[in-house]
Amino acid sequence: MKTPILAFTVLLMMCLGALAELKWEQTMIELRPAANDKQAIGHFKYQNTGSTPVHFKSVHASCGCTTAQSQKEEVPPGDKGEITATFNIGDRTGTQVKTVTVETDEATNQRTVLTLKAEIPQQLEITPSFVFWKQGDKADTKTINVKVGKDFTVKHIKVTSSTPDFQTKVEEAGNGQFKIDVKPQDTNKIVASMLTIQPEDSQKVFYATARITNAPNVPVAPAGATAPARPTAPTGQTD
Amino acid sequence: MAALALFPAAGEAVYFRDKISWRSAIAPSEMVTVEQARGWGDSAIWVDARPDDEFANDHVPGAISLNEDRWNELLPQFLAVWVPGKKIVVYCSSLNCNASREVARRLRKEAQLSDVFVLEGGWEAWLKKNR
Numbered sequence: 001m002k003t004p005i006l007a008f009t010v011l012l013m014m015c016l017g018a019l020a021e022l023k024w025e026q027t028m029i030e031l032r033p034a035a036n037d038k039q040a041i042g043h044f045k046y047q048n049t050g051s052t053p054v055h056f057k058s059v060h061a062s063c064g065c066t067t068a069q070s071q072k073e074e075v076p077p078g079d080k081g082e083i084t085a086t087f088n089i090g091d092r093t094g095t096q097v098k099t100v101t102v103e104t105d106e107a108t109n110q111r112t113v114l115t116l117k118a119e120i121p122q123q124l125e126i127t128p129s130f131v132f133w134k135q136g137d138k139a140d141t142k143t144i145n146v147k148v149g150k151d152f153t154v155k156h157i158k159v160t161s162s163t164p165d166f167q168t169k170v171e172e173a174g175n176g177q178f179k180i181d182v183k184p185q186d187t188n189k190i191v192a193s194m195l196t197i198q199p200e201d202s203q204k205v206f207y208a209t210a211r212i213t214n215a216p217n218v219p220v221a222p223a224g225a226t227a228p229a230r231p232t233a234p235t236g237q238t239d
Numbered sequence: 240m241a242a243l244a245l246f247p248a249a250g251e252a253v254y255f256r257d258k259i260s261w262r263s264a265i266a267p268s269e270m271v272t273v274e275q276a277r278g279w280g281d282s283a284i285w286v287d288a289r290p291d292d293e294f295a296n297d298h299v300p301g302a303i304s305l306n307e308d309r310w311n312e313l314l315p316q317f318l319a320v321w322v323p324g325k326k327i328v329v330y331c332s333s334l335n336c337n338a339s340r341e342v343a344r345r346l347r348k349e350a351q352l353s354d355v356f357v358l359e360g361g362w363e364a365w366l367k368k369n370r
Contacts, residue, residue: 091310128351
């Protein structure tokens, strides 16, 4: 009885050994793009260590900001190749983790998740990036804090308002930090202004917004409000 | 023995089924269903966190495009129409997308806005309930 079981096991192992198998050099890549880079690109290299061809069934990125391409649809035994994952950075900051799911026709391990981790450097951290006053409020000064990223040196910043409705004043707070005091001329009229923040000796420009808002003129429903029988249109909605 | 070895993996698979690693953590109180958000009517602003091409193709009527591809350009446009006291409902394409969570996080942290919610199920869920 033991002999057939042993034979079956050996045969099974031989069959598995003969099957196609993609060996990935790494399934996770960490990148540190430069401040002005538009893209972060990861090359996930593989080799077919089996004895039959492997076919890619799908290569699918986790978000619209990432594209993934395979060089070939079929990988013959012994052949090498790579999946190229391109992450479009856009205006993202901080740690970004994007994944690419690869499906093949392998007998085992048909689905592999490749991970691209990118640390996007941030030259200036601006908090808050939005200051506002309600119409008729006292025209008090509000402060925007600016912190220089750890990999950068910024000694001075220049702030300009797109309209004369707001005055700005920069104060150096030391340790790579600045305070921007923003004061409206008055709060009688509804107005918005873009505050342009430019570090000295840098082409990169950052923005904040200052605004005089109108007061809300719609009743605010409780958070748990039930849906009406017919869909209620959001602002400006038509059926 | 092989079956026993599968137990820890099976346990993790069950425990982490809703905690996909690339998704930003978000409190349940910051999620909103389509029914709840619709119930807010005009006291909600809808924000579309999907890429430009998907927004151009179709979107929740009245929604404002605010994605991280063009955050610096789109944020001031959103802030120009934002009204204090209104709730902000951010959505992306589906249950598994992360863009709405990231946009909501940045609205809270960077612009320091409150009442920012992420739509459960995103655009797909909205479509199911409305078309």
